[in-house]
Amino acid sequence: MLLVAWIAVILLKEFAMKITSVPGNYWTSAQYFVVASFCIMAFVTTVSSGMFFYMILGYVDQRLSQKLLQRYPGIYRVTASHAARMVLLAPNATVLAGDYGWQAESVHPDDLIYLHGLNEAWYIVWYAGFVPSELELVGEKPENQYNRSDWQKNKCKCPFVVQAKIPDIASLGLPRTMIGRWVQGVLIPVDTSAGRV
DSSP states (O other): OHHHHHHHHHHHHHHHHHHTTSTTOOOOHHHHHHHHHHHHHHHHHHHHHHHHHHHHHHHHHHHHHHHHHHHSOEEEEEOSSSOSEEEEEOTTOOOOTTOEEEEOOOSSOSSOEEEEEEOTTSOEEEEEEEOGGGEEEEEEOSSOGGGOOTTTTTTSOOSSOOSSOOOGGGSOOSOOOOBTTEETTEEOOOBTTTTBO
């Protein structure tokens, strides 16, 4: 990157020297050279810092994703036709016995197991908490659902899905990590009845 910048500066210097030979031009070749050099260095610095920022962001995201996979490793099959605590539900969706759920972060500090119900394109159909007796452990996740992004989602289908056929546009979006009480962009209210958040 810096080599390309220096080559561009040298070419600009030659160009500046030719321009100054035009009659009526009051800028010297040194002035053209300095201005052009500053412009190129500013561009190179901006691009380099942007690349560094996204590199750091990718590293932090990868570490967070790895921690989530270690903390929430399971895939479960729902054996009851209801959730102990429904947090989010896509329009016209229901939790059915036989649905698969991917273990997810819990928005409430209780003894429930929280799951993402996903469709084949990795979009969330429901997010709910279940009593352990209403679930059957299928095994460990083959990959982390939080790793999915828009450009990745069509690479392979989600292997453990819900039965409801909910289109992607009507879903709750691709799985994202929680920020406080915000789940999938929705603020979950405080549960004052049980003294829980």
